[in-house]
Amino acid sequence: MNAKPHRSQKPLDRINRCVPLRAAVLTTLMATAAPLWAFDVPSGQVIDLQEVLIDDTSGTSILRFRFLAPEIARDGGTMSYVDSAPDIESLCANTVVPYIAEYALTPEVVVISLADRAVEFGQPDPDATQFFDAFRIENDTCIWEAF
Secondary structure (H helix, E strand, O other), X not given: OOOXXXXXXXXXXXXXXXXXHHHHHHHHHHXXXXXXXXXXXXXXXXXXXXXXXXXXXXXOOEEEEEEEOHHHOOOOOOXXXXXXXXXXXXXXXXXXXXXXXXXXXXOOEEEEEEEOOOOOOOOOOOOOOEXXXXXXXXXXXXXXXXO
């Protein structure tokens, strides 16, 4: 897949001040797919941001927010899609909408995904559990879209 990571300068200000370490740190962050930030959601489950991608390969501008949510795992997880749906809506309203405003992005569609483990974008992982929802943003409001 040819989606591009969205790299803003603000979240990485501390890294940018350390110019000699910048490339090594960024490479390490990208290679390990380590969580970038953690978020509070209605269910209380632990959710971390894996990455934000801008995907325009289909001719449609799609902003993808990929989150890690270990509790949705089929084996040993405690969260179903029904339990996680309010979390996805909360992530849209409280994370995606401000992010779009801050970086003046204009996606046609926003896709929010939760995965129980880091999965490379576009690569199958039959052992992974993943939930996806799509939204359009109108007047700073997330409107659910059917896939």
